[in-house]
Amino acid sequence: MTKKTNTEDYLRMYRQMVRIRTFEDNANKLYLSAKMPGLTHMYSGEEAVAVGICEALKVTDKITSTHRGHGHCVAKGAAFREMFCELLGKEEGYCRGKGGSMHIADQSNGNLGANAIVGGSMGIATGAAFTARLLGKEDVTVCFFGDGATAQGLMYEVMNMAALWHLPVIYACENNGYSEYTRTEEIAAGSICARAEAFGIEAHQVDGQDVLAVNALTRTLVERARKGEGPFFLELMTYRYHGHHVGDINREYYRSKDEEKDWKDNRDPIIRFRSWLVEEGIAGEDEIEAMNEEIKADATAAVEYALAARYPDVSEVDMHVYTDVTHALARSPA
Amino acid sequence: MRQITLSQAVNEALAEEMRRDERVFIIGEDVAEAGTPFKVLSGLVEEFGTARVVDTPIAEPGFMGLAVGAAMTGTRPVVDLMFGDFIYLIMDQLCNQAAKTHYMSGGKLNVPLVLRTNLGATRRSAAQHSQSLHALVAHIPGLKVAMPSSAYEAKGLMKTAIRDDNPVVIFEDKLMYNDKAPVPEEEFLIPFGAANIKREGRDITLIGTSSMVQVCEAAADLLAQEGISAEVIDPRTIVPLDEATLLASARKTSRVIVVDEGHQSYGVTGEIASRINEQAFYHLDAPVLRMGAMDVPVPFSPALEDITVPTPEGVAAQARKLMAGEMIHAAE
Ligand SMILES: Cc1ncc(C[n+]2csc(CCOP(=O)(O)OP(=O)(O)O)c2C)c(N)n1
Numbered sequence: 001m002t003k004k005t006n007t008e009d010y011l012r013m014y015r016q017m018v019r020i021r022t023f024e025d026n027a028n029k030l031y032l033s034a035k036m037p038g039l040t041h042m043y044s045g046e047e048a049v050a051v052g053i054c055e056a057l058k059v060t061d062k063i064t065s066t067h068r069g070h071g072h073c074v075a076k077g078a079a080f081r082e083m084f085c086e087l088l089g090k091e092e093g094y095c096r097g098k099g100g101s102m103h104i105a106d107q108s109n110g111n112l113g114a115n116a117i118v119g120g121s122m123g124i125a126t127g128a129a130f131t132a133r134l135l136g137k138e139d140v141t142v143c144f145f146g147d148g149a150t151a152q153g154l155m156y157e158v159m160n161m162a163a164l165w166h167l168p169v170i171y172a173c174e175n176n177g178y179s180e181y182t183r184t185e186e187i188a189a190g191s192i193c194a195r196a197e198a199f200g201i202e203a204h205q206v207d208g209q210d211v212l213a214v215n216a217l218t219r220t221l222v223e224r225a226r227k228g229e230g231p232f233f234l235e236l237m238t239y240r241y242h243g244h245h246v247g248d249i250n251r252e253y254y255r256s257k258d259e260e261k262d263w264k265d266n267r268d269p270i271i272r273f274r275s276w277l278v279e280e281g282i283a284g285e286d287e288i289e290a291m292n293e294e295i296k297a298d299a300t301a302a303v304e305y306a307l308a309a310r311y312p313d314v315s316e317v318d319m320h321v322y323t324d325v326t327h328a329l330a331r332s333p334a
Numbered sequence: 335m336r337q338i339t340l341s342q343a344v345n346e347a348l349a350e351e352m353r354r355d356e357r358v359f360i361i362g363e364d365v366a367e368a369g370t371p372f373k374v375l376s377g378l379v380e381e382f383g384t385a386r387v388v389d390t391p392i393a394e395p396g397f398m399g400l401a402v403g404a405a406m407t408g409t410r411p412v413v414d415l416m417f418g419d420f421i422y423l424i425m426d427q428l429c430n431q432a433a434k435t436h437y438m439s440g441g442k443l444n445v446p447l448v449l450r451t452n453l454g455a456t457r458r459s460a461a462q463h464s465q466s467l468h469a470l471v472a473h474i475p476g477l478k479v480a481m482p483s484s485a486y487e488a489k490g491l492m493k494t495a496i497r498d499d500n501p502v503v504i505f506e507d508k509l510m511y512n513d514k515a516p517v518p519e520e521e522f523l524i525p526f527g528a529a530n531i532k533r534e535g536r537d538i539t540l541i542g543t544s545s546m547v548q549v550c551e552a553a554a555d556l557l558a559q560e561g562i563s564a565e566v567i568d569p570r571t572i573v574p575l576d577e578a579t580l581l582a583s584a585r586k587t588s589r590v591i592v593v594d595e596g597h598q599s600y601g602v603t604g605e606i607a608s609r610i611n612e613q614a615f616y617h618l619d620a621p622v623l624r625m626g627a628m629d630v631p632v633p634f635s636p637a638l639e640d641i642t643v644p645t646p647e648g649v650a651a652q653a654r655k656l657m658a659g660e661m662i663h664a665a666e
């Protein structure tokens with residue numbers, strides 16, 4: 001892989017990371033100005049994980065996402081407009097306003113859904129890998145989940161089966177050091193990677209703030225999974241910049257400002273990658289600034305669009321309950 | 335009388351019972367320093383320490399099962415389940431283990447534990463964080479189920495639950511944590527199976543659970559303006575259910591609407607309605623009506639979510655129809 005031939009890939013990775021950060025900045029603003037219904041969990045700080053991984057996947061490959069899922073959604077190819085519409089509960093949202101922030105997903109790009117049950121998608125991801133094997137497809141599935149989710153029993157049940165049957169699934173644990181208001185050390189005994197290894201699953205710990213490292217490793221593992229060498233396990237060391245959710249403002253009782261500052265100042269995935277791009281002569285500062293501005297403008301336009309967009313008609317409330325019934329509550333005539 | 339929030343009421347009940355009985359402990363996710371995401375348990379870890387206010391990993395079936403075993407061997411756990419929706423994760427431990435141990439042991443083993451969790455939609459939290467699932471556990475013999483409708487009930491029922499030797503599930507409405515109500519300073523308990531007649535009336539009985547009691551009261555206000563006198567009853571616990579109070583009211587008013595935030599089909603409203611039908615049929619002037627949450631997963635969009643739950647206007651509208659005798663013809 002030479003730098004020149006990969007210029008496009010690198011710039012796309014940078015762009016996708018900035019798109020995630022920009023999306024989140026806007027989502028946070030919508031929350032603070034009381035324009036967004038409910039709460040949301042920001043992905044800011046973890047961009048290199050979603051982008052490093054999803055840039056190693058094809059459109060047809062699958063992912064499962066979490067309550068902190070905006071980043072996965074963008075990285076797997078979603079558009080701002082439909083995302084902001086979903087965030088605001090509008091008809092044109094990816095889930096027609098039925099899902100909101102915690103269930104946001106662009107299904108057409110292989111995103112099987114964001115889950116509000118911690119660990120709730122581990123079975124789904126493993127099942128998607130099962131399908132690929134059964135139907136002879138080459139799809140690989142990446143299951144995103146947090147460090148906190150490693151406490152769920154489901155994970156060990158499905159890892160066992162995935163390992164027994166060599167399923168093409170990659171379990172991607174985003175270890176951001178916390179689950180809600182609790183440090184990972186307080187809720188995870190022993191080593192997280194060693195748990196996967198106990199099932200005979202090859203596991204890697206990787207710097208989740210280094211998009212190139214994440215991407216290079218994932219590419220190799222995806223190719224091997226396609227050949228039947230899976231499953232694999234990744235522990236991506238990362239950090240969330242905001243509170244657990246947008247409402248988690250006063251958090252010094254569980255996490256210090258110094259710690260937050262250190263991650264932001266010294267390990268930011270976007271700043272790090274940007275300097276690398278410039279140092280290696282892949283992009284100039286001007287070019288990068290122009291890209292940032294263009295993304296910002298895109299987001300602003302999408303937010304405006306979504307704010308003005310229609311809510312779903314109330315008649316949609318009992319649609320999509322069953323596949324074969326248009327309106328679940330329609331009474332048969334007496 | 336002083337007014338405190340539902341959240342403070344629960345907090346006080348737990349603190350009092352923990353002072354009174356050192357076998358009582360709290361276990362769940364982020365219950366200690368964080369005092370839960372709703373801040374209901376703030377301050378308890380400072381008084382009782384981390385040995386009795388125990389933070390767990392995100393392992394619901396694990397800590398629920400652990401609590402069952404702890405309860406069987408001489409402690410009195412209060413399990414904190416952050417959202418009622420997570421009850422699906424712990425169903426085996428709750429319904430196959432906790433609920434049946436006393437029976438299967440021929441009365442030799444007890445499981446004195448409390449599961450505190452919540453219900454309630456319209457918080458814009460979508461389908462996996464908005465459900466009201468109390469009917470699921472009320473269906474299982476061996477479990478008692480309490481549904482506090484205000485800070486007062488939240489405190490009195492919690493204290494009774496902790497002293498009960500059976501597994502008890504308490505559902506608090508998560509939208510009511512900051513709602514204040516008069517709660518006495520001095521100690522009190524509210525017995526299970528004793529409904530509360532919130533308001534007396536002559537023409538129609540509105541039975542509501544949890545926050546639906548407030549919906550029924552607001553509906554009664556609307557109806558009063560039209561000269562319709564509604565009686566409002568809060569069963570307080572749905573297992574055990576105070577049938578006598580409900581039946582006496584049904585016989586008196588001859589018209590009943592049951593309002594509950596669980597899905598309407600196969601739910602609490604249907605159960606109460608059929609008990610009234612079975613035992614007060616000849617006193618009724620109209621079919622007993624059920625009003626539950628719409629039978630759809632709870633949608634995120636405010637435009638959709640708000641129409642899935644019973645409202646005062648909706649209850650009043652149904653009450654007017656009952657009064658006008660419309661439902662009798664509708665049943666033909
Ligand atoms: C089964 C279940 N238990 C508890 C919760 C409440 N909850 C939501 S997010 C969260 C913390 C998750 O931590 P982690 O998996 O590390 O993900 P992060 O938020 O750090 O990305 C908890 C406890 C939930 N949604 N589902």
Ligand SMILES: [Mg+2]
Pocket residue numbers: 146147148174175176177178179180
């Ligand atoms: Mg985490």
